[in-house]
Amino acid sequence: MLAALPMSVEPATVKRVAGLARIAITDAEAEKLAPELGNILGWIEQLGEVDTQGVEPMTAVIPNHLRLRDDAVTDGDVRDKVLANAPQGEHGFFTVPKVIE
Amino acid sequence: MTESTYRIRGATGDWEVVIGLEVHAQVTSNAKLFSGAATAFGAEPNTQVSLVDAAMPGMLPTPNRECIRQAVRTGMAIDAVINKWSRFDRKNYFYADLPQGYQISQLYHPLVGEGSITVVLDEKNPDSPTKTIGVERIHVEQDAGKLMHDQHPTRSYVDLNRSGVALMEIVSRPDMRSPVEAGAYLSKLRTILRYVGSCDGNMDQGSMRADVNVSVRRPGEELGTRTETKNVNSVRFVMAAIEYEANRQVAVLEDGGRIVQETRLFDPDKGVTRSMRSKEDAHDYRYFPDPDLLPLELDDAFLDECRASLPELPDAKRRRYEGELGLSAYNAAVLTAEVETARWFEALLAECGSDVPAKSAANWLISDLYGALNRLGKGIVDSPVSPSQGAELLKLVADGTLSGTLSKQVFEIMLETGQGANAIVEERGLKQTSDTGAIEAVIAEVMEKNADKVADYRGGKDKLFGFFVGQTMKAMGGKANPGVVNDLLKKALG
Amino acid sequence: MSNLTDLGVAAIRDGVRAGTFSARDVADAFITAVAAAKPLNAFLVETPDHALAAAKVADDARAAGETLRPLAGVPIGMKDLFCTQGVETTAASGILKGFVPQYESTVSGNLWNAGAGMLGKLNLDQFAMGSSNETSAFGNVISPWRRPNDTAPMAPGGSSGGSSAAIAARLCPAATGTDTGGSIRQPAAFVGITGIKPTYGRCSRYGVVAFASSLDQAGPMARDVRDCAIMLEAMAGFDPKDSTSLDLPVPAWEAGLNASMAGKRVGIPKEYRVDGMPPEIEALWQQGIDWLKDAGAEIVEVSLPHTKYALPAYYIIAPAEASSNLARYDGVRFGQRVLPDGAGLQDMYAATRAAGFGDEVKRRIMIGTYVLSAGFYDAYYTQAQKVRTLIARDFEKAWEQCDVLLTPTAPSAAFALGEKSADPIAMYLNDVFTVPSSLAGLPAMSVPGGVDKDGLPLGLQIIGRPLDEQGVLNAGLAIEQRAGFVARADKWW
Numbered sequence A: 001m002l003a004a005l006p007m008s009v010e011p012a013t014v015k016r017v018a019g020l021a022r023i024a025i026t027d028a029e030a031e032k033l034a035p036e037l038g039n040i041l042g043w044i045e046q047l048g049e050v051d052t053q054g055v056e057p058m059t060a061v062i063p064n065h066l067r068l069r070d071d072a073v074t075d076g077d078v079r080d081k082v083l084a085n086a087p088q089g090e091h092g093f094f095t096v097p098k099v100i101e
Numbered sequence B: 001m002t003e004s005t006y007r008i009r010g011a012t013g014d015w016e017v018v019i020g021l022e023v024h025a026q027v028t029s030n031a032k033l034f035s036g037a038a039t040a041f042g043a044e045p046n047t048q049v050s051l052v053d054a055a056m057p058g059m060l061p062t063p064n065r066e067c068i069r070q071a072v073r074t075g076m077a078i079d080a081v082i083n084k085w086s087r088f089d090r091k092n093y094f095y096a097d098l099p100q101g102y103q104i105s106q107l108y109h110p111l112v113g114e115g116s117i118t119v120v121l122d123e124k125n126p127d128s129p130t131k132t133i134g135v136e137r138i139h140v141e142q143d144a145g146k147l148m149h150d151q152h153p154t155r156s157y158v159d160l161n162r163s164g165v166a167l168m169e170i171v172s173r174p175d176m177r178s179p180v181e182a183g184a185y186l187s188k189l190r191t192i193l194r195y196v197g198s199c200d201g202n203m204d205q206g207s208m209r210a211d212v213n214v215s216v217r218r219p220g221e222e223l224g225t226r227t228e229t230k231n232v233n234s235v236r237f238v239m240a241a242i243e244y245e246a247n248r249q250v251a252v253l254e255d256g257g258r259i260v261q262e263t264r265l266f267d268p269d270k271g272v273t274r275s276m277r278s279k280e281d282a283h284d285y286r287y288f289p290d291p292d293l294l295p296l297e298l299d300d301a302f303l304d305e306c307r308a309s310l311p312e313l314p315d316a317k318r319r320r321y322e323g324e325l326g327l328s329a330y331n332a333a334v335l336t337a338e339v340e341t342a343r344w345f346e347a348l349l350a351e352c353g354s355d356v357p358a359k360s361a362a363n364w365l366i367s368d369l370y371g372a373l374n375r376l377g378k379g380i381v382d383s384p385v386s387p388s389q390g391a392e393l394l395k396l397v398a399d400g401t402l403s404g405t406l407s408k409q410v411f412e413i414m415l416e417t418g419q420g421a422n423a424i425v426e427e428r429g430l431k432q433t434s435d436t437g438a439i440e441a442v443i444a445e446v447m448e449k450n451a452d453k454v455a456d457y458r459g460g461k462d463k464l465f466g467f468f469v470g471q472t473m474k475a476m477g478g479k480a481n482p483g484v485v486n487d488l489l490k491k492a493l494g
Numbered sequence C: 001m002s003n004l005t006d007l008g009v010a011a012i013r014d015g016v017r018a019g020t021f022s023a024r025d026v027a028d029a030f031i032t033a034v035a036a037a038k039p040l041n042a043f044l045v046e047t048p049d050h051a052l053a054a055a056k057v058a059d060d061a062r063a064a065g066e067t068l069r070p071l072a073g074v075p076i077g078m079k080d081l082f083c084t085q086g087v088e089t090t091a092a093s094g095i096l097k098g099f100v101p102q103y104e105s106t107v108s109g110n111l112w113n114a115g116a117g118m119l120g121k122l123n124l125d126q127f128a129m130g131s132s133n134e135t136s137a138f139g140n141v142i143s144p145w146r147r148p149n150d151t152a153p154m155a156p157g158g159s160s161g162g163s164s165a166a167i168a169a170r171l172c173p174a175a176t177g178t179d180t181g182g183s184i185r186q187p188a189a190f191v192g193i194t195g196i197k198p199t200y201g202r203c204s205r206y207g208v209v210a211f212a213s214s215l216d217q218a219g220p221m222a223r224d225v226r227d228c229a230i231m232l233e234a235m236a237g238f239d240p241k242d243s244t245s246l247d248l249p250v251p252a253w254e255a256g257l258n259a260s261m262a263g264k265r266v267g268i269p270k271e272y273r274v275d276g277m278p279p280e281i282e283a284l285w286q287q288g289i290d291w292l293k294d295a296g297a298e299i300v301e302v303s304l305p306h307t308k309y310a311l312p313a314y315y316i317i318a319p320a321e322a323s324s325n326l327a328r329y330d331g332v333r334f335g336q337r338v339l340p341d342g343a344g345l346q347d348m349y350a351a352t353r354a355a356g357f358g359d360e361v362k363r364r365i366m367i368g369t370y371v372l373s374a375g376f377y378d379a380y381y382t383q384a385q386k387v388r389t390l391i392a393r394d395f396e397k398a399w400e401q402c403d404v405l406l407t408p409t410a411p412s413a414a415f416a417l418g419e420k421s422a423d424p425i426a427m428y429l430n431d432v433f434t435v436p437s438s439l440a441g442l443p444a445m446s447v448p449g450g451v452d453k454d455g456l457p458l459g460l461q462i463i464g465r466p467l468d469e470q471g472v473l474n475a476g477l478a479i480e481q482r483a484g485f486v487a488r489a490d491k492w493w
């Protein structure tokens, strides 16, 4: 029904994309994922067939306007709620491994 | 408009510097761009954070009208194209100060398009050339949170109070050619923002900071590779960073090296820029329209209100001060450079009414009031003397009640006591006198004591006239009307 | 009182109002059923106290002679994609294990305000990504249905598979679902219940764990059309906290129910007659056409020429949005953190996300990251959004010829767990009939129409004009009355 045009995706590309997405993967996982992603990408490539000249990309499925809210302080001052689920924190801060800038 | 002649003199010849600035200016608003949390400076960590700002699962952004309005007004103030249709995009990257894992910004369709800012290259010199710097765009985006690295040996602390505060990113064209031009642009931009009221311009609190793009080239040649020095937070530092960076690039190029397009940091203590260690993928931000937000469509009523609410802007004000008020170019420049000064000056004029010439008011403000404020280490908004008190003093000068010398004396007392000029004059009898009898008596006394000088004067030493004026005024305690003294002296000396 | 769990939403509501039974009795009956149905793995968290508290409010109100709220005495199941204050919410992902929201989603809040109580949080495909409920970090949901003489566990559909299984097994009379590309309709079809995805923007997305923001819509799942109408009325409504929420009043859908199709035109999109469609599906579709004709409708053939491109467009747009929406799961502010020895911040992110996300979630994040990455954005994402415009236009043209569309809900009946999990594309094809209306933001519903040769339920889908949930519900009702679907799974758990 839907043509699957296999597209070749290199394991190195998989690793680069995983890096961008901040998902640690091993070389073996990259090897395994490469053809899988290649298949999916090959399958979605068929969109290229569609003539979309002069067609605007969809912005809102149902005609609707962006509402703007008033400039009033209606939120915040909920530090306990903000920090309630923190895996690690102290003195009212979240904490992370030290970042060297 | 003149071509800059600023050059870096290298060992192999002259180099031209090309500068563009991306200025992040915090929009003046009570609440954040996409949440109802407060924006005030200096709160306890994570107390001005909503669940939206902390990017809790399922939280959604709702835009603040005032932030949009202020960005539009800013665009109008620099004669920019206002895009009635714009969109928010997501800029995706991972960092601990960015809770969503993306910044909501505008890449493809910014709110404000092309505009420009005209700068005077030397404010002190009325004949200084001006230059128009192009502004490519202004877009609205979220600020990030803050990381603190010095609180713990192995951890960084995350404070999200700033997370989601509205910023305008004001992107210039690479139109500047010297540190002075960049400094003038940044100062002028700050002035405009403060006039408009869209940003408080507090650079030391981080309300305004500049990313400085610098490249060098042989005059007339193609653009060189640029570096971007991030988050420089004063006019002086921007100029220093450019100076350093341009010289560094010239040194690299003359050494046969190449400039790497990279992000750098300015170290204000050492006055140098240094490379930030950057990952190779750091620039793949995967921008795409934020699907949580619809396109931003502005109607004419909104734009009309934005335009109608704009104050008189510094360039127009300056022209008016020179033309309508007849002020010198220098005075007009000084009085319009800061919105508070102009505001104060105009309040003073209003209080003076038609009794005091604008020129006198301007001179008094720039010499006497500024002198006093400098001495006290105060800004004009904290002036111990109000515009109406200043006008009261100036009116006494204008109607001849006070001489220049007396007015200075009265002003000092006003500063010390907070009393009004009229009360001081009454209480201390500081009114200048035109009582000819009293003055004549003093003149007679002065002439008697200085008979030799009277003889010299009459023998042709005209310059001594001033001496007699001085002695008479001194003997009168400064209260004699100088005009009357002059007349009577001339008569007495013959 | 026997078999209170056989009652639907309307029957429970009416019975409590009339005093035929107490809300407490109803809550007890369902709480007991839930506790006894562990083998289905439909519930991730059970919240009997919540259901009992709501029942007490209903019973007290009745005793005091007060007017009862619309869902007073009705206990429901909550898909675990909705954040519920004080109740663990994980979206069936390991990365959110232990996350207790300090806030309530608008939709769940609306339901509590309407008097409903919560029996528990329902399992789902992890982050709502899946069509079979095999991607939950907390185990598969097992459908109450089985093939004859076969104990192989069957898929309840996905991603709202906990919801579909729980309703079909009579563990709750109704549940919430969310639908991004078919996640309400396909599982409803797989277990023989009814589910409606309203127009995009009808139900607030505030507090719903996001998958793909431009597609995600909450909706009810229940045993019949009337129950869906009642539930949807409670769930829907304008919410200023969601910028995409529609600022429109909620129609009285239940009161507006009308099974007559007289004067209505029903469109049959020819492109949905896909190759390899099982004859039973084909036959059911024809049956549906006949039922609607019988209800007075005029049948017209319509064309939706870009149908075949809907799935690939969806599999660009949804993963792209998801890759960004799921960036917030980084182990800093909530959820699980994995910090290998000596790891820096970025290593912590990568380790946390590698350990916390399941394979399908990772796969979609990777696809989404790829299609948005430098150089590919226009070719993939922009092109997909343009195709989406064309798909929406196809529907607009169709509305010139008809009032609703009738299609099968899914290309097959339920399959056994594991049958399709090796081939992602084969799995994605499950959504072939549901995705186009999702891309166009249209209201669409699945109603049970019959069973296949194995006695497994099959669903018919009705797609309506924007905001015409009433037209969809009414066509559904016309089918429901004629289908007389009464099949139910034998209790084996």
Ligand SMILES: [Mg+2]
Pocket (backbone or CB within 6 Å): B022, B169, B211
């Ligand atoms: Mg920038």
Ligand SMILES: [Zn+2]
Pocket (backbone or CB within 6 Å): B024, B141, B169
């Ligand atoms: Zn920026």
